[in-house]
Amino acid sequence: MQRLTNKRILLGVTGSIAAYKSAELIRRLRGAGAEVQVIMTHGAEAFITPLTLQALSGHPVHQNLLDTKAEAGMGHIELARWADVIMIAPASADFMARLAAGRADDLLTAVCLAGDIPLALAPAMNNRMWRDKATVDNAKKLTSRGILLFGPDSGEQACGETGPGRMREVDLLINDLADIFQVGSLTGKTVLITAGPTREPIDPVRFVSNHSSGKMGYAIASAAVEAGAKVILVSGPVALAAPDRVELVKVETAEQMLQAVQSRMPVDIFIATAAVADYRPVQVAKDKIKKQDEIMALALEKTPDILAETKARFPEVFSVGFAAETHDLEAHARGKLIKKGLEMVAANWVGEAAAASGGTFGSDTNALHLIWADGQIELPLASKARLARSLIEHIAHHYDDCQRKGFPKTNNVVNLKKPGKPVA
Ligand code: PMT
Numbered sequence: 001m002q003r004l005t006n007k008r009i010l011l012g013v014t015g016s017i018a019a020y021k022s023a024e025l026i027r028r029l030r031g032a033g034a035e036v037q038v039i040m041t042h043g044a045e046a047f048i049t050p051l052t053l054q055a056l057s058g059h060p061v062h063q064n065l066l067d068t069k070a071e072a073g074m075g076h077i078e079l080a081r082w083a084d085v086i087m088i089a090p091a092s093a094d095f096m097a098r099l100a101a102g103r104a105d106d107l108l109t110a111v112c113l114a115g116d117i118p119l120a121l122a123p124a125m126n127n128r129m130w131r132d133k134a135t136v137d138n139a140k141k142l143t144s145r146g147i148l149l150f151g152p153d154s155g156e157q158a159c160g161e162t163g164p165g166r167m168r169e170v171d172l173l174i175n176d177l178a179d180i181f182q183v184g185s186l187t188g189k190t191v192l193i194t195a196g197p198t199r200e201p202i203d204p205v206r207f208v209s210n211h212s213s214g215k216m217g218y219a220i221a222s223a224a225v226e227a228g229a230k231v232i233l234v235s236g237p238v239a240l241a242a243p244d245r246v247e248l249v250k251v252e253t254a255e256q257m258l259q260a261v262q263s264r265m266p267v268d269i270f271i272a273t274a275a276v277a278d279y280r281p282v283q284v285a286k287d288k289i290k291k292q293d294e295i296m297a298l299a300l301e302k303t304p305d306i307l308a309e310t311k312a313r314f315p316e317v318f319s320v321g322f323a324a325e326t327h328d329l330e331a332h333a334r335g336k337l338i339k340k341g342l343e344m345v346a347a348n349w350v351g352e353a354a355a356a357s358g359g360t361f362g363s364d365t366n367a368l369h370l371i372w373a374d375g376q377i378e379l380p381l382a383s384k385a386r387l388a389r390s391l392i393e394h395i396a397h398h399y400d401d402c403q404r405k406g407f408p409k410t411n412n413v414v415n416l417k418k419p420g421k422p423v424a
Contacts, residue, residue: 010111012111014041087119090122100137192269343399344394
């Protein structure tokens, strides 16, 4: 059930004999890759213990509206903001009545009012309670407000009677819930993104690096999450907060970035946005280098080319490189596409060439020139967030094409020289 991967489900459990089924529901939702937090009404506690649901969801169960500790952390507003969807299963007749009346006198009803997200109910009650005019009216009121009703089903009931009112089976509820989410263009795919600069130490206080802020790579990571992917972000040192729902791996040097990337391969798609330092000092001084002569020469050697080496070792991974250029953008980008054996290159101007549009390093905007074996397209100047969404849609499209037709030949003998030859 890929549509539930990475989704945040807030599960409300109310007082009904069907509450025992919520344990299985949580287990199955987590198995489908969703994160689950639980709110129980006091009525639900008569049927199943909070401890059981805590153990299964991996989170403390939320129970009280007025909880000073919770209000500082996961109070009703935070819970509503956290979730992608709220599902109440089982939803008792009393809960439906209170929700229809717009009450907010316990945590669950308050969260339902505070949430601006899909809300679904799986009713569970005796068949005569379900058919009662009050419940019928409440169900109509709730659906007219856009609240979804999953079920109830008909059949034998816990009270021994037969009729409508049984909570829908867990399998069906999971399908109903998944239908709420659109299939993203990268649903079910794992995407690894590198971002930011690397720092190559000279001595304990100095390093060789560049101006990358990480903004472009972090925006791409968020866009890939939005598109439904599982995202690993390998980042050099930046001053940005970890994007939501991303596995963030922090590194400093090119060598560490190479290890972090290759130890997580293979993935479906690799996007190398990082501005990796091309050279590093041959020797790292143990102590701070003292100021002496007017001119000081630093011997540098090449760092590993993370993108080229990874593509050579994992040719089946759809790989997208970036190219930061000050002149002949298209020619250089196409050269990188071929030399590194990539499926796509996203080229951008840097330095003076990008000054008119606010620069590229560190700015909130950028423009990209996407190049692949038999085509290209310009993505005009936009915020990095917007540009990243557009880039992800192009990548997803070409990735699907490659899966159907096989990888195009950019053809490339990747020449992997060992880092070494020092340059002064
Ligand atoms: O971080 P921001 O401030 O938002 O700026 C964004 C950016 C300008 C850093 C970004 O858009 C960008 O262009 N990143 C790539 C910068 C770069 O190093 O380009 P390059 O042409 O030198 O490298 C080509 C490709 O090889 C890149 O995908 C790079 O990640 C990769 N590479 C380079 C050297 C190396 N040793 N290992 C690599 O993997």
